[in-house]
Amino acid sequence: MSLGAGSRGEEAGAEPGGSAGLLDAGLLEILACPDCRSPVAQDGTWLVCQDQRCAKRYPIREGIPVMLVEEAVDPRQA
């Protein structure tokens, strides 16, 4: 793979750069939304808050989850 889903293949409005495999199950089990503290689930290169009212999406960049509220995509404001 050279382009597209590769590490430099970030598309406008698409998933963040970096190849994110599945996060370690033990890690995913204890991760929570830093804003509302609800559980999160992995959706490709995003971690998505499972609370319907919050539903913030946190990018995984270069394999590192960015769980910063100011970096999250807020579907209510999208």
Next chain:
Amino acid sequence: MTGGQHAGTDAATRAHFTARATQYSGGSEASLQAMLELASPRPGERALDVATGTGLVLFALAGRVGPGGLAVGVDFTPAMLAEAARRPSAPGGAGPGGAGPGPQPGAALIAAHATQLPFRPGSFDVVTCRFAVHHFSDPGAGLGAMVEALRPGGRLVIADFICPEDPAAAELQDRLERLRGHVYVQIFTQSRLQEMLAAAGCPVRAVRPSAREMRPQEWLASPNVSPESRVALAELINGLTEHGGTGSRQAGLEVRRVDGEVRLVRTDAVLLGIKSG
């Protein structure tokens, strides 16, 4: 001197980098050892290092909890995490307790703010934070978040600079640190740190002092020190070393002389709190 000019230059260069090497990784080995002793991470446990920077403590923890455990490092500066991910020590080979070269399963890096840790409450057996509380804009909230991430009975280990209890000495320390170009919010006294940990629900059960010997000549040579500050810093250091004399303690620093050269010894604190059940 033997070995000619290159050997002398090499030795000086080596000394130069030896003196700075630990600073690249974020501080002295002595405090790291004290932290690991107090945190006593065991195989299979879950450990969190807050403000992990380039991962010095994280990789040591990962080596201790092993592949059956989980070590997580958080920092709110993604560039530091990217550096951590690149470190050759990332596999845990270099640090004490490291499992040797090779991939280190069970070590994860996450960008997060110390006051908004992205974990379910009670997730960790051990939480560590090394030389970062003085950078926190809201230390009470930061410590509170760490304690929340711990299970009841879990261990919180905080290492940091400490401020002298005497207000005049504290003021002198602050002036010295600012002149050195040290950027921070507030350095706390040990008693204040203990109060804050207790208030956060994690009373302090053990404290280890951790001494670090420093060479004031290197402070003066540091690029962090502005030319204007350099004059004032030199005067302040002279005041400490000449008027104070060997063995004296001012601004939280003890004056020593090693082979005729002045050294200043700072004593940091490593605190172990146990989360109330």
